[in-house]
Amino acid sequence: MLNLSQVLQSKGAEYAPFDPMRAHRIYAGIASKCGFKEHFDTKCKVIHIIGTNGKGSTGRFITMGLEQQGKSVLHFSSPHIFRFNERYYLSNASHKGEVDDAVLEAAHQLLWCMECTHEASYFEYATFLALILAKECEYLVLESGVGGEFDSTHILRADVSVFTLIGLDHQEMLGESVREIALTKLRAMDTRAIIARQNEREVENLAQEIAKQKGIACDLWQELDTDEAFKEQRDAFRDYVRTYHLPRFLCDNLHNAMRTLAVFGMKFDFKNLGELTLRGRCEVLAPHIVLDVGHNLDGARVLKEQFIEKQVNLVYNSYVEKDIEAILRELLPIIKKVLIISVENYRICPRERLIDILTKLGIVYEDFNIHILSQNESYLVFGSFSVVQKFLQEYKESKCKTN
Template identity: 45%
Template sequence: MNLAAFLESKGQEYAPFDPKRAHRIYAKLAPMLKLENLKVIHILGTNGKGSTGRFATLGLLQCGYNVLHFSSPHLWRFNERFYRNGADVSDEDLEEAHCFLQAQGFVNEASYFEYATFLALYLAQKCEFLVLEAGLGGEFDSTSVLSANLSVFTPIGFDHKDFLGTNIESIAGTKLRAMGSNVLLAPQAYTESTLIAQRVAKDRDARLFELACIESSARFWAELEAFCVCFGLRYEADCVFWQEYRAYVARYGYADFLAQNLLVASFALYFFGIKIDFKTLPPLNLRGRCEWVTPRILLDVGHNEECAKALKSVIEQKFKQRRVILVYNTYFDKEVRCILEILKPCIEELWVFPLSGNPRVIARNELEAILEDLGITYRDFILEHMEDSKNYVVFGSFSVVAGFLDTFEGELCRTN
């Protein structure tokens, strides 16, 4: 059975899981893998994992390292989850990894995401760095089978409540208990997350650095000096680093949250003695992360309250507080009402993007009931009805972003 058929047999990625299964499988698999010299940056949290990991990866590639970035989910092809040395891995390389795993019968009990993780470990054997993005969990996540050189926690918020719990203490606790011996904590929206991180770090005798929001060069240098003290690193002042960082952010028009994720990635690399050169760093090449398709079309993936707040801020800044047409759809287990309440002041009209064939998509009548209760005007998305004079934000699940790009870019190819 080839990889595509095997993954299809695994069914839903969010199927019930055995919290000990991945560790049990890895205990048998580890002796067969050559990972002794691999440095691991483990990216955990709720929001910003993908962009933080990719920024770190681009910085490592810039310095000539062999690196694999494992991320999830994908927009179009499963290969997107395995970004190695500047490109998605080939079908042939994935099949090779799959054949290796299939030769070990005990791996077959792995879930979809667990199997993807083990594919990543095989593919990372010839790499110097593995940037490993956790799935929905933390301590029981399959990416936690490895001992990380550095654990990086992006902002933790509400998501996957069916799996992680309905309060921030439960969600943050599950994620933070996956920390290794060296921990970089990005600025958090909830004080509870920081307090839990401090408690877990103390219990495990881990070195924890809590990165503050940085808005000035003076604050940056103070944070970097404290970071070096925390981890016993050599501190070297560089008067142009902050200016070049700000110039890079301005050059590509990054939203504030992406700029913050870039800073987190910069600190993560500094832990390994690596400094990003912003003059030559390429732009973020992970689709759907606050991406401008045209000057009037912005698209972003997001599922929770924090994502909605960040998007609202971007709309107010970039569209000069003008209201937009929101192209939207999502899954039934997401914070739909909360998200739409936050975005409502920015919404001129909502266009429901069609999604089919996925049982997790919110029922149309349920979405309409929420929209009507909130007093948000809505209609079906029709590409031909988009006007050059209007502003559009495409937001919601990965399926929405992928579907819109297929439709929009397909039409551009047809007309050109």
């Protein structure tokens, strides 16, 4: 039998080939054999995180809150930076952290024995592994991929559907307009919907329309200062934000996690809540280095807001399908220089094309070199997970040589 690594290597791209019904076919074939129906319909609460930006941190904050309540929970997120295990954060009486290799391999062996799973795409297979790993949990925090109604994570009925910021990204798969993208994501709502702060009023209107059609509750965004449900927690929330220097978008994601916990009658103990345990989300690697995997226009907007009072050296590269010119134009007020980091990935923008865009925008650039970083300069590493991965690899190697 093939091991997990061999199977994943055979799957190719994360979401290809796309078949909206394949995950449902596979689930129908394995649900009764694995006891999924009984567990996820009656025993395990499912929290589905859907959107364009902020899914990972919102899901992890929710998970941290559930941990404080002593709940067993699995958080499934994607993609990973270094190890596939990063996608599965498990917290129960005996374990807290990424799942171990042996546990993940055992879940794979159980799944791969069922022939119908062999046709699953990479992401679909990762989703089914999450279901195996969450089989004994009280809560499953399930982050969608790029989609919504046709995403493999939508095979389960969710107790709460949490919608983070929805904007333009993956247009080649989801549609060219925010409306098209929002529709396919919002149609995935089940039972109850929580809507995060949106840049487009149309997204909120669509959410209300779809919720009305489905006959479910839809909680729209409110600022914390006017949200009476959390009046008693405001001071503790603000103290936590100051302690960990959270940028606005992470504050919003934490507020959405508060709203989600409240659905289940729970709340955060902010005085004893630790730092966000998820890499690459406006992560302060060192006093002069910040990492973020935003990689789209909305991600660029929140970073510009975060760094508006300083100039940064932008360590950058991007997938060719992204609107690179719009992203760099958005970041222009905070860019001192762009350091082009080389990434080996077939999706990465050709260097000549990136240089043409930088030249057009009048941005000074040079090739990235980890050995000439200065503690007197500020650096923002921004781009896809592969960009952050490459930077962290070189950063770690340089530290090892130094020490």
